[in-house]
Amino acid sequence: MEQLIFEKSRKGRVGYSLPELDVDAYDINTKIPDKFIRKNDAELPEISENEIARHFLRLAHLNYNIDLGFYPLGSCTMKYNPKINEVTSSLSGFTELHPHSTDEMSQGALQVMFELGEALKEITGLHGVSLQPAAGSHGELTSILAFRAYHHARKDFKRTKILIPNAAHGTNPASAAIAGFEIVELKSNDAGRVDLDDLKSKLGDDIAGFMLTNPNTVGIFEKEILAITEMVRSCGGLTYMDGANLNALLGIARPGDMGFDCVHINLHKTFSTPHGGGGPGSGPICVSERLIPYLPVPHIEKVDDKFIMNFDKPESIGKVLAFWGNFGMLTRAYTYIRMHGAKGLREISENAIINSNYIRALIKDNYLLPYSEYGMHEFVISADYQKELGVSAKDIAKRLLDYGVHAPTIYFPLIVHECMLIEPTETETVETLENFADIMNKIAEEARTNPELVTGAPRNTPIRRVDDALAARKLNIRYKAN
Numbered sequence: 095m096e097q098l099i100f101e102k103s104r105k106g107r108v109g110y111s112l113p114e115l116d117v118d119a120y121d122i123n124t125k126i127p128d129k130f131i132r133k134n135d136a137e138l139p140e141i142s143e144n145e146i147a148r149h150f151l152r153l154a155h156l157n158y159n160i161d162l163g164f165y166p167l168g169s170c171t172m173k174y175n176p177k178i179n180e181v182t183s184s185l186s187g188f189t190e191l192h193p194h195s196t197d198e199m200s201q202g203a204l205q206v207m208f209e210l211g212e213a214l215k216e217i218t219g220l221h222g223v224s225l226q227p228a229a230g231s232h233g234e235l236t237s238i239l240a241f242r243a244y245h246h247a248r249k250d251f252k253r254t255k256i257l258i259p260n261a262a263h264g265t266n267p268a269s270a271a272i273a274g275f276e277i278v279e280l281k282s283n284d285a286g287r288v289d290l291d292d293l294k295s296k297l298g299d300d301i302a303g304f305m306l307t308n309p310n311t312v313g314i315f316e317k318e319i320l321a322i323t324e325m326v327r328s329c330g331g332l333t334y335m336d337g338a339n340l341n342a343l344l345g346i347a348r349p350g351d352m353g354f355d356c357v358h359i360n361l362h363k364t365f366s367t368p369h370g371g372g373g374p375g376s377g378p379i380c381v382s383e384r385l386i387p388y389l390p391v392p393h394i395e396k397v398d399d400k401f402i403m404n405f406d407k408p409e410s411i412g413k414v415l416a417f418w419g420n421f422g423m424l425t426r427a428y429t430y431i432r433m434h435g436a437k438g439l440r441e442i443s444e445n446a447i448i449n450s451n452y453i454r455a456l457i458k459d460n461y462l463l464p465y466s467e468y469g470m471h472e473f474v475i476s477a478d479y480q481k482e483l484g485v486s487a488k489d490i491a492k493r494l495l496d497y498g499v500h501a502p503t504i505y506f507p508l509i510v511h512e513c514m515l516i517e518p519t520e521t522e523t524v525e526t527l528e529n530f531a532d533i534m535n536k537i538a539e540e541a542r543t544n545p546e547l548v549t550g551a552p553r554n555t556p557i558r559r560v561d562d563a564l565a566a567r568k569l570n571i572r573y574k575a576n
């Protein structure tokens with residue numbers, strides 16, 4: 095069992111060496127009010143320098159990551175993070191720039207932000223942009239707050255509902271609810287798309303907007319998208335595209351041309367910034383003309399040859415994040431976009447689509463395909479055949495770990511029974527794709543011939559199967575010495 099750093103602690107051991115203090119000791123007691131002074135020593139581990147380095151390096155090795163292997167997590171677009179991104183985002187002109195620097199002193203950083211915003215506008219076919227939101231879900235919330243501001247500016251207070259398909263990511267209804275709206279759920283049809291009759295029956299003058307993921311969460315393009323956005327707009331609603339799946343559309347189709355008023359972009363998916371561990375992420379939003387006044391402040395603008403932060407936007411919803419967004423993510427995404435150019439971005443999506451459909455073709459004989467048509471950059475399978483043998487999607491996911499591969503997303507979207515959502519991304523080689531398909535086929539064979547092998551997985555990981563429901567419900571991550 096891996097020791098905690100607290101368990102490695104030995105009294106008096108230190109991991110630093112500092113010179114003797116050569117100034118008068120600061121008189122803490124007279125300068126800091128007594129109530130803020132700690133009376134007891136902090137319970138911190140006492141560890142030597144090389145033990146600290148070894149401890150964290152060993153933990154890092156236990157952790158599966160994108161630099162270690164294939165990570166086909168559907169809906170999450172776990173693509174390779176180019177190392178050049180780390181070089182550009184670490185340039186001292188960026189890292190040493192104080193967030194309170196004046197516009198004059200921040201011209202380079204503002205230029206990067208401005209040009210990234212322009213690129214995102216072009217990619218999405220929309221007219222305004224904010225780089226502030228710190229995640230896709232935060233972009234959703236920011237957008238829905240802008241929807242509310244738009245309707246309220248028109249004194250249209252009766253629009254209290256947001257339409258969301260039942261296949262949507264959980265953050266969509268959560269964001270709309272936090273912004274104060276009631277959620278109206280829409281059915282999906284047998285092909286995995288929005289049920290147009292259900293949509294029609296729920297439209298009315300109480301609808302503030304519609305949130306839709308395209309390609310949708312089962313990896314299928316909404317063919318009737320123009321009809322859908324037109325229906326919503328003609329009843330006075332605003333249209334929102336969850337852009338988590340933008341990796342399928344770059345240079346091929348633009349949300350603005352599909353009739354969307356707004357889209358969020360997960361830079362940590364489509365534009366290769368690091369993903370996982372809760373951030374720091376970045377979820378810029380692009381909006382149509384009519385939503386520009388409500389975007390967060392400041393707007394980054396170019397006036398003559400200078401870049402400025404414009405706070406003078408009276409109808410803005412205000413700030414949604416401290417300072418200017420997760421700037422280090424913006425430089426990485428900017429690098430990625432400039433490195434690929436328009437042609438390269440289109441190739442990214444084309445290859446992502448080909449790779450996904452290739453794996454689907456290689457494993458289709460062993461798993462149930464709930465939707466018969468080809469998908470875009472990701473696809474769903476169901477473990478229903480295996481379930482009849484006593485093996486679940488979760489068992490298969492755990493068994494993949496034994497073969498050294500990260501599992502795909504499981505049990506999402508909720509509309510597919512025993513769902514596995516697989517997204518290889520464009521950055522993987524044909525050998526990696528074929529290796530994954532071989533493993534999936536092998537596990538299907540194991541489920542038929544020796545199901546305990548699968549239901550008892552994982553066997554080769556540092557920790558065997560944990561009770562994740564218990565861990566989530568009774569989370570206890572506080573170390574307390576005996």
Ligand SMILES: Cc1ncc(COP(=O)(O)O)c(C=O)c1O
Pocket residue numbers: 169170229230231232263265266307311336338339360375377
């Ligand atoms: C379809 C979809 N929408 C929204 C989100 C939320 O994005 P984020 O994780 O950046 O908050 C995700 C996240 O995985 C997603 O898959």
